[in-house]
Amino acid sequence: MTVRLRPHHLLCLLTYIGKGYSPAFIAGLTEIARRVNAGEEVVIVTGPDDICAPLLEDPDAHCHNPGVQxxxxxxxxxxxxxxxxxxxxxxRMVLTPVLVAQMRAAFANQDTRSACARCDWAALCSDIAADGFVGAILQAQDSTAE
Structure with a gap:
């Protein structure tokens, strides 16, 4: 199988700690993070992806909004x-622990945060990054490991 992700969800996964819009959303995103941790390939898609799936039954789901695009x-x-x-x-790509660590370093340095403007979760993600991504479910290579 392959995990379908829209581009900004590459960033969301970096700080995901098990919080979200609903229990179904949290369960789905936790399973996606588990699959990515297991080495499952990611394919970039346009529009709603596997993370969006639990929200799509809501007629007010923001997944199709121009701001999300x-x-x-x-x-x-x-x-x-x-x-x-x-x-x-x-x-298609595999989010290896080394790649996740590289992406997290850039995220923490604000190098990849323009997509986060006006996101309801930006403050939480900033706090998680400032705390060294403690509790994040997606695995990264420990930069102190030799």
């Missing part, structure tokens, strides 16, 4: 510059 474009640009890859529909 702008968030995706900003994340694709920032993460693409960091990784020297074109983050676009159809790109």
């Amino acid at each position: 702008i968030r995706d474009a900003n994340a694709a640009r920032d993460v693409g510059a960091l990784l020297d890859r074109d983050i676009r529909h159809g790109l």
Whole structure:
């Protein structure tokens, strides 16, 4: 199987600690993080993805809003510059612990945060990053390990 992610969810996964919009959303995102930790491949998609799935039955779900599409474009640009890859529909990648650590370092340094503007979760994610991503479910390579 493959985990389908929209570009800005690459950033959301970095700080995910088991909080979310609803119990179904939390269960789904926790399972996605588990799958990514197990080495499952990620494919970048345009529009709603596997993380959005539990929200799509809500007629007010923000997954289709233009602001979310702008968030995706900003994340694709920032993460693409960091990784020297074109983050676009159809790109397949594995979020290895080393790659997650690289993305977290850039996130903590504000290098990949333009997608987070006006996000309801931005303050929580900033706090998690400032605390060294303690409690985050997605695994990263410990930079102190030799």
